[in-house]
Amino acid sequence: MKNHSIFHSDGHSDKIDRLIVLPFMKSVEIAIKSIRVRFFRSLITTISLVLAVSFLSFTRVGSDVANGLLSTGEPALRQTLIRSGYDLRPEDVSVGNSPKQQWIIVLSLLVCVVGIVNAQLMAVTERFREIGTMKCLGALDSFILRLFLLEAGIQGLIGSGAGAIIGGAFALINFFLRFGTVSFTTLSWTQAGLSVAGATLVGCVLSLVGVMYPAMVAARMQPVEAMRVEQ
Amino acid sequence: MTDSRKIVRVTHVTKSFKLGKLDVLALKGVDLEITAGNYISIMGPSGSGKSTLFNMIGGLDKPTTGKVFIDEVDIAQLDAYELAWLRCRKIGYIFQTFNIIQVMTALENVTLPMTFAGMADDAAAEKGIKLLEMVGLGDRFQHKPFELSGGQQQRVAIARALANDPAIILADEPTGNLDLNTGEEIIYLLKQLSRERGVTIISATHDIKMLNVSDQVVWIRDGRIDKIENRDELSISIGMIGSKPGHDTLSEC
Numbered sequence: 001m002k003n004h005s006i007f008h009s010d011g012h013s014d015k016i017d018r019l020i021v022l023p024f025m026k027s028v029e030i031a032i033k034s035i036r037v038r039f040f041r042s043l044i045t046t047i048s049l050v051l052a053v054s055f056l057s058f059t060r061v062g063s064d065v066a067n068g069l070l071s072t073g074e075p076a077l078r079q080t081l082i083r084s085g086y087d088l089r090p091e092d093v094s095v096g097n098s099p100k101q102q103w104i105i106v107l108s109l110l111v112c113v114v115g116i117v118n119a120q121l122m123a124v125t126e127r128f129r130e131i132g133t134m135k136c137l138g139a140l141d142s143f144i145l146r147l148f149l150l151e152a153g154i155q156g157l158i159g160s161g162a163g164a165i166i167g168g169a170f171a172l173i174n175f176f177l178r179f180g181t182v183s184f185t186t187l188s189w190t191q192a193g194l195s196v197a198g199a200t201l202v203g204c205v206l207s208l209v210g211v212m213y214p215a216m217v218a219a220r221m222q223p224v225e226a227m228r229v230e231q
Numbered sequence: 232m233t234d235s236r237k238i239v240r241v242t243h244v245t246k247s248f249k250l251g252k253l254d255v256l257a258l259k260g261v262d263l264e265i266t267a268g269n270y271i272s273i274m275g276p277s278g279s280g281k282s283t284l285f286n287m288i289g290g291l292d293k294p295t296t297g298k299v300f301i302d303e304v305d306i307a308q309l310d311a312y313e314l315a316w317l318r319c320r321k322i323g324y325i326f327q328t329f330n331i332i333q334v335m336t337a338l339e340n341v342t343l344p345m346t347f348a349g350m351a352d353d354a355a356a357e358k359g360i361k362l363l364e365m366v367g368l369g370d371r372f373q374h375k376p377f378e379l380s381g382g383q384q385q386r387v388a389i390a391r392a393l394a395n396d397p398a399i400i401l402a403d404e405p406t407g408n409l410d411l412n413t414g415e416e417i418i419y420l421l422k423q424l425s426r427e428r429g430v431t432i433i434s435a436t437h438d439i440k441m442l443n444v445s446d447q448v449v450w451i452r453d454g455r456i457d458k459i460e461n462r463d464e465l466s467i468s469i470g471m472i473g474s475k476p477g478h479d480t481l482s483e484c
Contacts, residue, residue, distance in 0.1 A: 020315050021349045030335075037334040133330040136291070137344040137391070138319020141311065223318075224291045 022143045031150035041126070042151075045119040046159035052112035053160040053203035056105055057167030060195035065175045066095040068186035077179065084178060109206060116210025120152070124218045128225075135223040148215035152207045160203020164196045237303075238398060238431050239265040239288055244297035246283050257283040259454035260297070265433065267398065270425045270444055273435045275451035282403065284451060285435040289324065289401045290317050302398065319347050323392025323430075327404035329384040331376040337363060337387045338372035344394040362390040366420060382413035389420060393430075400424070402434035406441075415440055 035042045066086055069077045070093060082088050087098055124131075131144055172192075175183040241263040248255045257280045265271055265288075275281040286292040287299050290306045299306050301321065309317065318324075331340050338359050345355035363372045366386040376384055385405060392400050402421065406414030422444040425432045434441060442448060450457040 019349060020312065020319055020347055022347060026346055034334050129328075129330060130332050130334075133326075133332055134343070135315075136289075136318055136324045136330075137394075138315045138347045140315045143347075222291070224286050 020138055020140055022139070022146070027143070027146050027150055031147055031154060034147070035151055035154060038123075041123055042155055045116060045123065046155045048112050048115035048119070049156065049159040049203055049207055050163035050166070052108045052206070053163030053199050054167030054170070055108050056202060057164040057196055057199035058171045059101060059105060059167075060199060061168040061171035061192050062174070063095045064192045064195055065171060065183050065187050067191075068188060069175075069179060069183060070094060072182075072186055077182070080178065109202070113206050113210045116152075116207060117213060120148075120211045120214035121217070124148070124214045127218070128221070131218050131221060132223045132225070135221075141219040144219040145215050148211055148218060149208060152211035152215070153204065156204040156207025157200070159207065160200045163203060164199040167199065168192065168196045236267040237264045238267040238301065239263070239433070240298075240300040240303070241284070241288065242298050242300075244284070244287060244294040244299060246280075246287065246292070246295050257454055258287075258294070261451075261454075261456055263449065263456065263459075265431065265447075267431050268425070268429045269431055269446040270422060271431070271433045271447050271449060272441045272445040273433065273449045273451060274437060274441075275457075276437065279451045280454040281435050281451045285401065285403055285433070288433060289322055290314055319344055320395045321398055323394070323397040323400040325385070325388050325392050325400060325402040325405045325434075327407035329376075329381070329388050329408070331379075331384050331387055331391075333376050335376075336372065337368060337374050337376070337379065337390075340376070340387055341372075341391045341394055344391060348395050359390070359394070362393055363387070365393075366390045380413075381409050382416060385409060385413075385417050386420070389417070389424070393424070393428075396428075397430065399431045399433060402432060402436075404436055404438070405434060406436065406438045411440075414438060418444055 066081055069081060070088075078088065081095075086095055087100075088095070134144065172184070241261055244258055244261045245256065246258040248257055259280075261280075261284060263284075273281055273285060283292065287294055288301075290299075290301065290309070293299075293307050301317065306314070306317070331337075332343070335343070338356065341359040341362055342350075342352075342355040345358065346352075350358075360369070360372055363369055363386075366389050368383060368386050368390070371379065371383065376387070379387065389400075400421070405421065406417055409417060418438075418440055421432055421434070424430055446462050448460045450459070
């Protein structure tokens with residue numbers, strides 16, 4: 001055993017903050033592993049996100065297609081749009097997001113965040129012991145926080161990416177069945193792409209917002225408390 | 232290195248918990264000195280304050296009054312970074328419930344503290360394999376915890392505790408969840424480590440098999456130290472305990 005005391009005589013060392021590290025790539029590795037091992041738990045956390053984001057993407061891409069159709073100026077297409085549920089007044093030249101639609105979207109996203117918080121709190125509770133162990137091995141609060149945020153970020157990216165693509169695809173299929181190929185030829189694809197990307201981004205942000213509180217609970221926990229939990 | 236160095240010093244420590252509106256005094260003034268390199272057993276019935284004292288020594292909990300010094304540093308003065316440092320490098324923990332991180336392999340469990348300590352991956356893996364070989368799991372380092380028996384998991388935990396060459400190993404009922412034989416193996420492994428590596432081992436236990444290997448036994452009763460017995464004085468109490476029914480014979484070693 002080496003006989004060096006790490007502590008200076010005055011009781012603290014300025015080297016300390018550099019001495020405990022968790023390289024970023026290592027934390028990514030741990031986060032991915034953790035998601036893989038707890039696949040079903042991650043799936044449940046992600047699924048509400050997938051649904052909410054696909055709904056968002058569905059409405060946004062739907063509006064894009066409808067706008068494309070409207071821009072042709074054909075009254076027949078306009079009539080079919082109105083019949084399929086778009087509130088179009090005679091003077092409208094584009095499908096705006098009606099307040100009703102916006103409310104539904106906001107509500108679905110809110111419900112989704114609550115769902116994520118709930119699922120993540122459960123996940124944290126299940127992992128009390130693991131968190132406590134890591135802290136006993138010298139993990140700092142910030143490591144735990146980072147691991148949870150990374151996991152949520154990855155889940156958010158995959159979940160909302162999948163959701164956005166599914167929602168967008170459904171919107172396209174829906175319009176294709178109603179209007180045929182004209183809905184594709186008139187559609188601004190960049191606009192649709194932006195809608196899908198936007199929905200993905202919103203999903204990622206929601207996932208991170210949802211995990212914030214549970215991750216903070218996990219990070220602040222004292223190791224003894226964590227160990228005391230019976231599992 | 233002086234062999235009589237006091238690695239842990241506990242002075243006038245009390246600890247109270249709030250239990251609803253009631254203040255429960257778990258420790259009622261404990262003084263204790265632990266010499267580096269010794270194998271210490273803290274014995275006592277459950278509820279005696281044994282675990283509380285143990286957590287205090289491990290820097291997992293802070294005393295209500297009094298001071299705990301580890302290597303002459305008052306742990307109450309340490310901030311979060313320094314405490315993490317202490318837990319990472321100075322102290323190795325072994326638990327009754329093994330607490331192997333379930334999502335990682337045996338080797339990853341052992342290398343995690345080394346990663347925290349800033350060791351490169353290759354060096355950590357090499358050292359991890361060496362440590363696992365030392366505890367007798369050389370061929371099982373890629374196994375996940377659920378593929379290992381209780382005794383094997385505890386061996387992984389011991390290897391993990393040794394990852395950063397700590398000065399102290401704290402073992403909280405290390406044999407509590409193991410059968411008699413496996414428990415004995417673990418105890419002898421710990422003893423061997425303390426002898427070969429000069430690690431101070433402090434274990435809270437009510438496993439009487441531990442007495443056999445301990446250099447010093449601290450008996451806790453009702454939040455106070457009942458008595459501290461050194462190895463040479465132990466025979467008297469061993470005789471007493473040995474007379475209890477159902478207890479295996481304690482041979483002198």
